[in-house]
Amino acid sequence: MDVVMPNLNGFQATRTISKDAATAHIPVVLVTTKDQETDKVWGMRQGARAYVTKPIKEEELVATLKGLLPA
Template identity: 50%
Template sequence: MSSVLVVDDSPMLREMISGLLTKTGWTVSVAQDGFEAKAKIAAELPDLVVLDVVMPNMNGYELCRWIKNNEATENILVVLCSSKGEEFDRYWGIKQGADAYVIKPFRPGELLDTVKALLAGKAA
């Protein structure tokens, strides 16, 4: 069973995304910012991180770079999930190492399809 870490500073979005992923059968943990996420990732490597971009203390781009530039965590899949929906935002997110970029507000099926496809590719 795959494990997913949901990182978002909005309690409502953390709960909504984690509930959606849990119903699909994945093990889900949550973090409210990049610092808490780093500690959780260091303690137990998730298979995938769903990561908000705009957060206090450490934004999603910074955490994504940390994940992808660290030898122990570089294989963790990252889905940036943000209200920053311009083409440049998507480009910049992928340039930081993200495996996918989903724009808020999103349809639940869109996020699930993205996560499923990435995890299926990792298992292959």
């Protein structure tokens, strides 16, 4: 999920997903141009399981997703 979105930003959406018992099991990966350490910390505090900055390196994204999904 991107952080910069209209109406509901990615931090807010991540918090909603991770705090709801029906969706808390879904791993959220934030993919964004916001590359400040404070953004990453805030995203993880909202419930993101990973934080990847753009431009995306395909191998990094694939490795991140493989690490979050069951084998």
